[in-house]
Amino acid sequence: MTYSFDFNDPAVIENPYPSYALLRERAPVFHSLDPDLWIVSRYDDVRTVIRDAERFSSAISAIGSDPFNPTMNPPTWLTRSLSGIPAVRVLLTSDPPDHTMLRHKVSRAFTPRRIAAWEPRIREVTAQLVDQMTTVRNPDLVRDLAAPLPAIIIAEMLGVPADRREDFKRWSDGLIDGLLTGGSRTAMIRSAIAISWYFYRAVRRRRRAPGDDMIGSLVTGTGAEALTTAEAVNFCILLLVAGHETTTNLIANTALALFDRPDIRDRLRAEPVAAAAAVTETLRFDGPAQALLRVTTAEVELGGATIPAGAYVLPLVGSANRDPSRFADPDEFRLDRPNTQDHLAFGAGIHYCIGNALARMEAVAAIEEIARRVPFMAPSGTPERIASPVLRGLRSLPITLRAPHTS
Ligand code: HEM
Numbered sequence: 001m002t003y004s005f006d007f008n009d010p011a012v013i014e015n016p017y018p019s020y021a022l023l024r025e026r027a028p029v030f031h032s033l034d035p036d037l038w039i040v041s042r043y044d045d046v047r048t049v050i051r052d053a054e055r056f057s058s059a060i061s062a063i064g065s066d067p068f069n070p071t072m073n074p075p076t077w078l079t080r081s082l083s084g085i086p087a088v089r090v091l092l093t094s095d096p097p098d099h100t101m102l103r104h105k106v107s108r109a110f111t112p113r114r115i116a117a118w119e120p121r122i123r124e125v126t127a128q129l130v131d132q133m134t135t136v137r138n139p140d141l142v143r144d145l146a147a148p149l150p151a152i153i154i155a156e157m158l159g160v161p162a163d164r165r166e167d168f169k170r171w172s173d174g175l176i177d178g179l180l181t182g183g184s185r186t187a188m189i190r191s192a193i194a195i196s197w198y199f200y201r202a203v204r205r206r207r208r209a210p211g212d213d214m215i216g217s218l219v220t221g222t223g224a225e226a227l228t229t230a231e232a233v234n235f236c237i238l239l240l241v242a243g244h245e246t247t248t249n250l251i252a253n254t255a256l257a258l259f260d261r262p263d264i265r266d267r268l269r270a271e272p273v274a275a276a277a278a279v280t281e282t283l284r285f286d287g288p289a290q291a292l293l294r295v296t297t298a299e300v301e302l303g304g305a306t307i308p309a310g311a312y313v314l315p316l317v318g319s320a321n322r323d324p325s326r327f328a329d330p331d332e333f334r335l336d337r338p339n340t341q342d343h344l345a346f347g348a349g350i351h352y353c354i355g356n357a358l359a360r361m362e363a364v365a366a367i368e369e370i371a372r373r374v375p376f377m378a379p380s381g382t383p384e385r386i387a388s389p390v391l392r393g394l395r396s397l398p399i400t401l402r403a404p405h406t407s
Pocket of ligand 1: 244359
């Protein structure tokens with residue numbers, strides 16, 4: 001069947017959901033030639049791919065480069081940026097047994113108790129940011145709240161001192177822009193070197209004087225439990241890349257969904273705790289990570305297609321989450337779905353997002369504090385969308401906090 005699907009078409013980036021529906025209906029496992037990958041769009045098939053680490057490997061760097069960006073392979077490239085440190089495994093792009101060992105080591109820094117302990121601080125920072133946002137002349141929900149909140153929290157978790165926050169923000173912005181949204185490569189390389197060096201020294205310091213922050217908990221285990229210096233540096237960088245912009249986008253996407261739905265907004269004002277349901281439904285309805293990437297280790301039959309060994313596979317979680325065979329009226333945004341939790345926005349299986357509780361806690365705090373503290377909020381001007389088919393979210397979301405005069 002001839003069927004074309006252009007990921008980078010601005011209309012698809014603006015609203016990919018009609019294209020996903022066509023894919024699910026007409027070509028649920030679609031072989032795209034440029035870039036050369038197999039696009040999987042139905043819920044059951046997407047879940048099969050991301051839960052089957054044996055046939056669908058995450059070790060992308062093992063066979064070649066990122067198919068969207070053939071000149072650069074982020075995991076290998078990041079590893080190499082640590083000059084003098086030999087190539088090391090990265091959690092996100094490793095398979096068992098390496099993945100099992102790494103995940104076990106880093107899980108200690110993400111126990112429910114450790115994450116829950118951050119809630120009061122997350123609430124405090126959120127309240128401050130929301131209050132500040134109400135005082136600026138042209139407020140922007142991304143610039144003033146959705147971007148700084150996860151950045152401040154992850155910097156504090158990693159023990160970055162206040163006087164290095166500006167540097168840290170510049171480096172992580174440069175790195176994330178270059179890796180995920182096509183920003184300047186030179187700026188990305190500079191940022192990656194600076195940030196690798198920064199974490200390298202922080203890890204060395206924590207080894208000499210262990211502390212109770214996240215880096216401390218990563219490197220102070222005994223024997224095989226502790227990460228090596230290179231593993232710890234890589235993990236810190238992964239936390240920045242995986243956890244930063246995704247959370248910003250979850251907050252922005254939730255706000256955007258609520259702008260279009262005054263009934264739900266009114267309900268949140270009356271009942272701010274419903275923010276948790278709104279955030280979960282946004283993960284399903286318009287999640288920050290639209291697609292993941294795998295490579296087949298053998299020939300695989302899936303959804304009526306035969307995928308050869310060594311092929312790139314793109315499970316479209318954004319499409320799975322709108323599959324009517326799983327979610328009734330999937331294009332409706334609802335707070336009372338019985339099975340919203342079945343969404344695949346945080347992945348599934350062994351790579352299931354390690355930061356999911358943190359991301360949810362930050363997004364719920366942001367939406368709840370807006371409902372509590374801001375009497376009126378509406379979009380003002382056009383939001384700027386991130387030009388990426390994989391990362392769904394906004395660069396800016398100008399808002400007005402002044403209710404129009406009613407006569
Ligand atoms: C893994 C999404 C926030 C750290 C993943 C995966 C997804 C995801 C889909 C699985 C990737 C795969 O299977 O290939 C998201 C979304 C977030 C978010 C939508 C925000 C709304 C965070 C945060 C952190 C984080 C806040 C940490 C601070 C990680 C790490 C992995 C991961 C380390 C790799 C886990 C592994 O390979 O075992 N995330 N994430 N994420 N996420 Fe998140």
